[in-house]
Amino acid sequence: MNQNFNVSGMTCGHCEKAVTRAIKQVDPQAEVKIDRSKNLVEVQSQQARETLARAIAEEGYTVAA
Template sequence: MALTITVTGMSCEHCEQSVTEALEDLDGVTEASVDREAEQATIEGDAEPDTLVEAVEDAGYEASA
């Protein structure tokens, strides 16, 4: 299942990588693609949306499902 969440606060490639790693470290996430210009992350897998948002926020960015 693919889910797209909104991620704000990213300003560079390092930010994208930090969010990608935070998401891909979660159980149930098979792949994450982050686009700072679109302010979105698309996640493949079966992780719960609240868990995804929490991981992004723990990485220092704002997120909403």
């Protein structure tokens, strides 16, 4: 299932890696694509949207509803 998240606070490659790592901790099979210029995180995962959003937020980034 493809899910898009609007994530603010990502300013560098380290931020992208942190978000990707957080998502992969809840779903190691997830495919993650990040467009930092648009604050967009695309995730291909079977995990619930809330679970993925919580993982991103726990890394310190703001996920828009």
